[in-house]
Amino acid sequence: MTLTQLGVFVLVARLRSVRAAADVLGVSEPAVSRSLAALRQHLGDQLVVRDGNEMALTEGGNRLFGIASQMVALGAEAEAAVRAAQGAAAQLRLLVTSTIAEFIATPLVEAFGKRWSGQIETSSGVATAAEMRVLLPNRLADVALGPDLSGDPALASEPVLRYRLVVVGPPRHRPSGPPSRWPWLVDPSGTDPDSDTGRLLRAFRVPEDRIRVFPNQTAAWSAAADGAGSRRPCRRWSAASCGAANCPSWRPNAPRCRHAGT
Structure with a gap:
């Protein structure tokens, strides 16, 4: 054993x-x-x-x-x-969502490394909220940056970054019908039921056949802006954590926060 x-x-x-x-x-x-x-x-x-x-x-x-x-x-x-x-450097193992990995994790890790040069070795990996709740209390990771994990008594979670969730689509087009009938383009975080995008899709009761998952947020934005290359005249919409230029947007009333969980 x-x-x-x-x-x-x-x-x-x-x-x-x-x-x-x-x-x-x-x-x-x-x-x-x-x-x-x-x-x-x-x-x-x-x-x-x-x-x-x-x-x-x-x-x-x-x-x-x-x-x-x-x-x-x-x-x-x-x-x-x-x-x-x-006398070896301490290790800091960071967990992030796919969106944070795309836009924030690399510059954050680099800045942290410069500040604590030689004292702390930092690494990062992508995880869902469910995986974070497993890895952190079992000491398989040290800190997570993403959703609020305060519902787990074994974890501490603090807000560190304020943001708004935005829905973007192609210029000069407005969606028709209820959101459950729109074609949705999302990054991998959209497959996580505990992510903001996952909760949004669930709140709108969007069926799986109306959701298309892209490798990253940037690819989803590009596909939404040009209609996803579809040959049929279909309007495409992307759930994102920030706006895309020249795209109409829908903004929830309350701002959200990224949390650091340990």
Whole structure:
């Protein structure tokens, strides 16, 4: 039994998915399955089993979960303590949403690196709100920049960046019919039900077949501005976190805040 195996188990248990755990770890699903198999064999229990489309804890897995979470966190603390004793730079592992990764994360990490040159090594990765709620309390990441995570008692979340959510479309066109019938162009954050874009689409009851996901926000803006290259006369609309030039926009009354969560 290793800390790596316990960490994999904790992720699968919290995310309820082998695939989601593999995505977070940046490894293949077979690699996650092999790690689970080794832990199962060592402990003589299935630990997590398939329950419909999700993974559910067995009685043994449920009892192991709290202990494993503590062991993974202690392992991270032990590694940090040894690095400090060796005089190595401290590590800061940042989680961000896809939108923040596109526009904010790189200059933020560079500025932070210059200020704490040689003292802190900073890295960043993209995560959904659900993944942030798993990675932070299990010490698999240090801080998250994105949605408000204050609903989780194991996390602290503070507003750090005010912004407005804007819906943009092609110039000289206004949408017709209810928003649920508009074609929506979104960046990957639109697939996260806890993101602002995800909540907006849910509030408008937009069906999946009216949503098109682009690799990034800039690509979604460009597609919205030129009609997404569609051969049929269709107006396209993009949910974004800032406006696009010459595009009509819809602005919610209340400004929103990006939060730093730990």
